[in-house]
Amino acid sequence: MTDLRIAATQATPEIHTDHAAGLLTMRGDSYPENSFELFSPLLEWVDGFLASGDAPLTVNLHLLYLNTSSVKVMMDIFDALEDAHANGREVTVHWHYDQENERVAELAEEFREDCSFPFHIIKQ
Amino acid sequence: MPDQGPSAQSPTKGNHMEVLDLHALQQTYNEQRILLCFNGPLTRSLIEEIGKALRNYLQGENAAASAATDVFGAYIEMTQNIRHYAASKGWDDLEACATVVIARDLEGRYVVSAGNVVDAVDGTALAQQVNGLAALDKDALKTAYKMQLRKPRDEETGSGAGLGLIDMARRASQPLACVLRELPDGRAFFSLRVVI
Numbered sequence: 001m002t003d004l005r006i007a008a009t010q011a012t013p014e015i016h017t018d019h020a021a022g023l024l025t026m027r028g029d030s031y032p033e034n035s036f037e038l039f040s041p042l043l044e045w046v047d048g049f050l051a052s053g054d055a056p057l058t059v060n061l062h063l064l065y066l067n068t069s070s071v072k073v074m075m076d077i078f079d080a081l082e083d084a085h086a087n088g089r090e091v092t093v094h095w096h097y098d099q100e101n102e103r104v105a106e107l108a109e110e111f112r113e114d115c116s117f118p119f120h121i122i123k124q
Numbered sequence: 125m126p127d128q129g130p131s132a133q134s135p136t137k138g139n140h141m142e143v144l145d146l147h148a149l150q151q152t153y154n155e156q157r158i159l160l161c162f163n164g165p166l167t168r169s170l171i172e173e174i175g176k177a178l179r180n181y182l183q184g185e186n187a188a189a190s191a192a193t194d195v196f197g198a199y200i201e202m203t204q205n206i207r208h209y210a211a212s213k214g215w216d217d218l219e220a221c222a223t224v225v226i227a228r229d230l231e232g233r234y235v236v237s238a239g240n241v242v243d244a245v246d247g248t249a250l251a252q253q254v255n256g257l258a259a260l261d262k263d264a265l266k267t268a269y270k271m272q273l274r275k276p277r278d279e280e281t282g283s284g285a286g287l288g289l290i291d292m293a294r295r296a297s298q299p300l301a302c303v304l305r306e307l308p309d310g311r312a313f314f315s316l317r318v319v320i
Contacts, residue, residue, distance in 0.1 A: 010172050010176065011172055031175075031200050031204075033168055033171075033204055033207060033208070036277065064193075065193055065196060065197060065200075067197070067200050067201065067204065067288075068201060068287040068288050068291045069204075069287075071273065071287075071291075072273060072277075072287070075273055075274075098189075100189045101189035101190060101193060102189075102190050103189070103190045103193040103194065104193075110266075110270075114270075
């Protein structure tokens, strides 16, 4: 399985995957014009990881501002995690945020409302 | 002005090219408490660069992180909606023109406004959408947001503005407001205002 190591740009987050460790990390802002196109390799990676084996997946997020099309992509990722969780897969999300910016916590909280797997919102 | 040749050759034409009254412009900006404005073709990189300037400005003003995020968020959704709309019409980058203004009102609240030319029929639909959202309270907006989020990508409304508009309505401290001004050519100028 090919891992992703995508550097951040002004409008897109850093994305790292580590299939051996079962880790996905995203860090930064996300407001590209066409999020769906941009994030399709990430969606493919998540689907591929969840479709193979039974290793746990941990998602570590340090995301800040998301435009609505990025929110839609994140929802797709969380939906995939939710399906895997329903099938007995161990999945966990840690969303880290700066206590100065409560908007990030509110955003994370709204995603968590629709997820039944462990979803931790961590103040820093 | 790089294009000085023709006016130098044609003094009569040159007379029409009066020196812009920048002082009057400056006074208007000051009176309207305009922090930042842009008028012209909106490209992807311009959205990012102006966004960067906006963020720096807000940081310099020591705006609260949540307010800064809301102003930036409203700016991004508005400008990207305008770009998406132009693309959906098959217009090129030069036709994706917008007028964007970020100002403060008398109470010191940030006001993000943007306007663009739309087909009149789309403008009417947009105005209806905006007025519909303006009537919703925070809980109803959240429900509408989650419903819109769950819609498949290809079922989005023609303008594609649905989710962005709801997002702006949720960030706003006042109901969204818009003005639709009909133009003679079957188009209209649509202006949207978000008070943070």
